[in-house]
Amino acid sequence: MKNKIFWMTIVIMMSTISLTVAQLKRVDVFVGPGLMSIRSEIPIDLYDPKIGIGGGISASYGISDDLSLNAQLLYERKGAQEKVAFRDNNNISLGEGTIYTRLNSISIPVTLGYEFGGSVRMQVAGGFFVSSLITQKTVTKNGHGESFNGDGNPNFKSFDFGATIVYTLYIPVSDKCDIRIGLQDNFGLKDLSKGNWSFRTNALNLFVGTSFKF
Numbered sequence: 001m002k003n004k005i006f007w008m009t010i011v012i013m014m015s016t017i018s019l020t021v022a023q024l025k026r027v028d029v030f031v032g033p034g035l036m037s038i039r040s041e042i043p044i045d046l047y048d049p050k051i052g053i054g055g056g057i058s059a060s061y062g063i064s065d066d067l068s069l070n071a072q073l074l075y076e077r078k079g080a081q082e083k084v085a086f087r088d089n090n091n092i093s094l095g096e097g098t099i100y101t102r103l104n105s106i107s108i109p110v111t112l113g114y115e116f117g118g119s120v121r122m123q124v125a126g127g128f129f130v131s132s133l134i135t136q137k138t139v140t141k142n143g144h145g146e147s148f149n150g151d152g153n154p155n156f157k158s159f160d161f162g163a164t165i166v167y168t169l170y171i172p173v174s175d176k177c178d179i180r181i182g183l184q185d186n187f188g189l190k191d192l193s194k195g196n197w198s199f200r201t202n203a204l205n206l207f208v209g210t211s212f213k214f
Contacts, residue, residue, distance in 0.1 A: 025062040028180050030209025031055030038080040038101070039188075040199040050100065052077035054205050060113065070111045070125055070166075076186070078103040078201045100139040103156065103201065107131040107186060109164040121170040121178075129186050131160040160201060162188040170211055178211040 037049035056074035063069060079102045085095075111127030136156050168182040188201035 023061045024214045026060040028058045028211045030207040032207040034205035036078040037202045038199050050079045050081050068113045072109045074107040098141050102137045104135045105131045105133045123168040125166040127164050129164045133158040157192045160190050180209045180211040182207040
């Protein structure tokens with residue numbers, strides 16, 4: 001059911017694009033690093049943020065000279081890392097290791113943006129996103145540097161949604177092309193846990209790319 005909602009959102013977005021193509025203002029392509037984290041409500045925070053990478057494409061549709069509706073299609077790697085102490089059957093310490101959780105997802109943020117400035121333009125945008133989990137994987141590294149891969153973590157639900165805030169700087173290269181530098185925070189609001197405690201995702205990305213103007 002959740003995946004149906006996600007793909008219905010894609011269909012609605014694509015339909016909106018086809019109906020408003022005459023108002024197309026920009027198409028951006030971008031990639032960049034991100035600080036991916038899992039926010040937990042358990043008494044002791046076991047999860048540390050993990051740096052990953054993301055990227056995607058966006059289309060902006062002019063509502064007025066300063067306002068635009070922005071739709072993005074993003075790939076995001078959300079994740080976290082947890083320090084653990086390994087012990088044998090006799091409770092003898094085997095050293096400290098790390099468990100890495102990797103969540104690869106496709107996200108669709110939709111935002112309303114206000115653009116201002118002279119030749120160099122700035123856009124501040126806010127809205128929402130929906131996201132569908134593609135794969136989830138755990139990797140355990142013990143104190144000896146050995147790695148063990150897991151097939152996934154069944155504690156994570158596959159559908160997510162939340163709030164999106166985007167700050168974007170457009171630096172002109174030509175009449176039809178800008179360099180795009182953006183800071184974007186996708187703040188998950190849905191509890192993704194199937195267990196006894198709750199956690200939510202957060203992805204803070206620094207995206208750099210090219211903006212094509214129409």
